Amino acid sequence: MGLLLVFLALVQTTLASDLRVFQVAPDLMIVVTICAGMAGGTQAGAWVGFWAGLLADMFVTTTPVGLSALTYCLVGASIGFVRESFLHDRRLLLPVAGFAGTAAAVLLFVALGDLFGQSQLLVGGRSAIIRVALVEALWSAVLIIPVGFAYTRLARGSVGADRLGPGTGAGTVHTERLVVK
């Protein structure tokens, strides 16, 4: 799993800038976070989101380290929670989850950033934030298919799949027990 994150970080920092549409680039780190949540549940989404966000924080200089980690951790956990509680067929809903999760991640990142004094995130105004959220979400809806395929292949039975944290493997959405009353 660590290798997948490192590989996606390399592709993100080298190729993503060439894919800008309306000045907005895709974000592969949130895509893999959503995949983890959809495949592995709340805990997997939180773990992968934390490390993916931390890796993303290493490549920016104007926002504090940990802001992306916090954002992606919460989004991954939320996606995992929704997956565990309401969704049953993850394949059909993967692009929808990618779109919604990414849009939520952008808005949450800006909100948390403003909370931590990063007012530069609001300089572009509401229209800029909406533009980034929509375009990035559309990119995620498209890219989540190949990234999700790679994630499930690598997470299933891979040696390092559990090193980032428990429950990062595919199909590990468990319910502890169902009590019939």
Added chain:
Amino acid sequence: MAVYRRPSRTRYVLAALVLAALTLVTIDARSNGGGVLSNVRSKVSDVFSPLQQGTHAVLRPIGDFLTGAIDYGSLRAENQRLRDQVAALQNQAVQSASEQAAAQQVLGQQNLPFLAGRPAVTVEVINNGSSNYESSLTVDKGTASGLAVGQPVVAAGGLVGTVSSAGAHRATILLLSDPTFSVGVRLPGSNVGNAQGAGRGQPLRVTVVTTNLAAPTVKKGDVMLTSGLDTEKFPPYIPVGRVASVVTPPGSSEPDITLSPLVDLTQLTYLQVVLWSPQ
């Protein structure tokens, strides 16, 4: 009735991760860019840079193809605009040459630091920055070549940005379109303004600083240069941008000015990092 119970361990894990992230944010925010986490960022950049270079070399054909496909329409329009511009410039060549020679004589007599042959390091852009919240790029040299945080970065045409972080062999350049970037600029009538980035693809916003003088008369198309005042982070007389709009709000004596950067920030390949620091 079926009851679903979520493992309590999940809550503890989530709480621990959120707490860890908040701790990191707090530590980094309080260190103002100079703490241990900034060093970690530099070290990670140094470790990743050879991998990035290799990945970039492999993926460049794909990136070029995708860029061309995405920007095909705008590329055609840009091509035609450049052809028209070349034709117009050829007509101005003779006049420009004589005016430039005169300007060099005047500026040389004033012994301006920026034009007096200050040492500079040529760097190559190795990636254009993929964050949607930051306008930056990475270059192929770092502290081992004399780069340091805060040094101005220029290209043919004018100011590009400043060095925002530097590892041993890689550095991050913060572009002047970034919302955290600001530079003092000279305005007509001995006025001084502050030009601030407003995001990728957006013109800079100029705020007039001097309020005890008559409002500056600025018109569209004027070129603004760095002010180079005592507290400024850039040497004087570096071209910054061309005035894109001047609007004086009702009831205000100071105009709202926007600047378009003179350098095309989307087509940067080679830059000059000026080995200069404010006194």
